[in-house]
Amino acid sequence: MISVSVRILPVLTSSFSHARSPVQLLLVQYKMAGDQGKRFASSLLFDKAFVNGQWVSAKSGKTFEVTNPATGELLGTVPDMDGSDTRSAIETAHKAFQTWRDVPAKERCTVLRRWSDLCTQNKPELARLLTSEMGKPLKEAEGEVNYGISFIEWFGEEARRAYGDVIPSPTSSKRMLVLRQAIGVCGMITPWNFPNAMITRKACAAIAAGCTVVLKPAEDTPYSALALCELAKQAGLPEGVLNVVTASRANAPSVGKELCENPIVKKISFTGSTNTGKTLLRQSADTVKKASMELGGNAPFIVFDSADVNAAVQGAMASKFRCSGQTCVCANRILVQEGIYDRFVKRLAEVMNEELKVGDGLEPGTTQGPLINKAAVDKVDGLVQDAVKSGAKVVTGGKRHTKGSNFYHPTLLTDVTPKMRCSTEEIFGPVAAIMKFKTEEEALAIANATQFGLAGYFYSGNIGQIWRVSEKLEYGLVGANEGLISATEAPFGGVKESGLGREGGKYGLEEYMEIKYVCMGGI
Numbered sequence: 011m012i013s014v015s016v017r018i019l020p021v022l023t024s025s026f027s028h029a030r031s032p033v034q035l036l037l038v039q040y041k042m043a044g045d046q047g048k049r050f051a052s053s054l055l056f057d058k059a060f061v062n063g064q065w066v067s068a069k070s071g072k073t074f075e076v077t078n079p080a081t082g083e084l085l086g087t088v089p090d091m092d093g094s095d096t097r098s099a100i101e102t103a104h105k106a107f108q109t110w111r112d113v114p115a116k117e118r119c120t121v122l123r124r125w126s127d128l129c130t131q132n133k134p135e136l137a138r139l140l141t142s143e144m145g146k147p148l149k150e151a152e153g154e155v156n157y158g159i160s161f162i163e164w165f166g167e168e169a170r171r172a173y174g175d176v177i178p179s180p181t182s183s184k185r186m187l188v189l190r191q192a193i194g195v196c197g198m199i200t201p202w203n204f205p206n207a208m209i210t211r212k213a214c215a216a217i218a219a220g221c222t223v224v225l226k227p228a229e230d231t232p233y234s235a236l237a238l239c240e241l242a243k244q245a246g247l248p249e250g251v252l253n254v255v256t257a258s259r260a261n262a263p264s265v266g267k268e269l270c271e272n273p274i275v276k277k278i279s280f281t282g283s284t285n286t287g288k289t290l291l292r293q294s295a296d297t298v299k300k301a302s303m304e305l306g307g308n309a310p311f312i313v314f315d316s317a318d319v320n321a322a323v324q325g326a327m328a329s330k331f332r333c334s335g336q337t338c339v340c341a342n343r344i345l346v347q348e349g350i351y352d353r354f355v356k357r358l359a360e361v362m363n364e365e366l367k368v369g370d371g372l373e374p375g376t377t378q379g380p381l382i383n384k385a386a387v388d389k390v391d392g393l394v395q396d397a398v399k400s401g402a403k404v405v406t407g408g409k410r411h412t413k414g415s416n417f418y419h420p421t422l423l424t425d426v427t428p429k430m431r432c433s434t435e436e437i438f439g440p441v442a443a444i445m446k447f448k449t450e451e452e453a454l455a456i457a458n459a460t461q462f463g464l465a466g467y468f469y470s471g472n473i474g475q476i477w478r479v480s481e482k483l484e485y486g487l488v489g490a491n492e493g494l495i496s497a498t499e500a501p502f503g504g505v506k507e508s509g510l511g512r513e514g515g516k517y518g519l520e521e522y523m524e525i526k527y528v529c530m531g532g533i
Contacts (some may be wrong), residue, residue: 035300053238057091059256062102063249074258079145079380079416080370088256093264099253103222104194104274106250111192111220115169122145122166124245128157141371143231158207162499168519169218190523192220197269201281202228203336219522224253232256270294302511308463309458311341315349317469323357325493335440339465344444351426366420380416390439393432458484464504
């Protein structure tokens with residue numbers, strides 16, 4: 011049994027060589043049965059936004075609170091910035107761009123390498139901070155921090171590979187060249203479910219390309235973003251290259267509007283809901299901004315009769331219950347062919363009961379942390395109750411958890427149909443909704459019958475079927491006999507209403523560069 015108490019102390023630290031602004035010191039006391047307790051202190055919890063290399067407040071002086079979703083306890087406050095604050099940050103980024111774009115790629119690479127090294131040195135602290143504000147189990151938080159560091163490393167290396175071209179000229183008097191150049195100031199809005207890695211996947215690509223950044227983190231999880239800013243500053247990233255503005259849910263629309271409508275901003279990158287993405291695209295239209303959108307999903311997870319059932323169950327566990335089901339690529343609709351349906355359901359129920367433990371993410375052994383807030387729990391429970399009323403059966407779970415208002419029992423539903431809300435809406439919670447199908451054609455028809463197209467998965471032992479289904483699934487990401495498909499080296503992005511553009515891999519840098527054709531005459 012573990013109880014957690016949190017105290018916030020304003021301190022001025024001097025653990026680094028350069029001057030530090032006042033920060034908040036997060037003291038978390040763990041009291042374990044039969045133990046005197048363990049304590050850690052975070053010097054990476056900041057109560058200010060980060061603009062032009064400085065820790066700043068909102069012009070209005072307003073702040074908003076950030077709480078631990080597992081305990082409800084107050085972690086602290088951060089500035090509640092608005093459109094005016096964002097405009098100032100954009101102007102700062104524009105000024106910094108005039109010099110940063112001319113810094114040689116090798117030097118940009120060196121700064122990013124130092125940043126990744128500092129993140130590695132502070133990995134335990136970054137992971138605990140992430141779990142405290144977002145709720146995911148500490149082991150998952152450590153995995154995310156590693157994932158985030160990998161993007162800093164990757165794009166630092168890719169900065170030196172932004173090659174141009176020499177085109178054979180049709181005439182002897184001309185030479186034809188293609189240059190790749192940084193696009194300019196980039197506006198970014200990142201989600202709460204991956205508050206570390208989604209920042210590095212976007213911002214480090216832009217910074218490596220020679221761009222500057224103004225980023226708004228999710229209001230639920232601003233501290234991971236601010237911690238990254240401190241480490242970037244220590245690494246020698248120049249002032250104004252990375253700017254983070256924090257805003258409450260009430261002020262988020264004005265911040266997003268400024269990022270989209272300000273003509274200085276040349277690129278907008280957003281990860282979040284499809285509806286919000288559409289709003290941002292509309293707001294960006296008048297300035298014809300380049301846009302990257304990683305939006306909602308409704309991922310199918312298909313298990314064919316020829317599949318290895320145990321492997322498929324493990325893949326479903328990884329895809330469905332990571333981050334308590336709160337990822338855009340989580341399996342949303344699990345389709346199982348009738349020949350192995352009963353065996354798959356039985357085994358999945360067994361593994362869920364054996365492996366899933368609900369609790370505070372800082373408690374040892376926890377695999378399922380809280381949902382981000384009570385509204386998320388209300389949504390998940392509403393989807394489950396709707397399914398039950400429509401004929402679905404609850405095998406396990408199906409109700410709120412006694413751990414607290416933000417917890418929900420891992421749930422397994424059977425006899426789900428394509429018309430139920432849990433099949434048409436993104437669940438974003440620990441609910442495995444299973445439906446039965448007869449033929450490959452039927453499974454593909456169900457899987458593709460959605461406006462979304464982010465991730466899709468399937469398990470099969472038939473090599474011909476693997477090729478056919480891989481090609482016919484209308485998704486930007488496909489896992490064939492694999493439930494965990496994200497990788498630093500691979501492109502990430504969707505089709506249809508799940509987004510535009512790609513992040514990660516060699517393609518991620520291209521999103522932040524323009525192609526310039528130069529024709530040299532008089533040769």
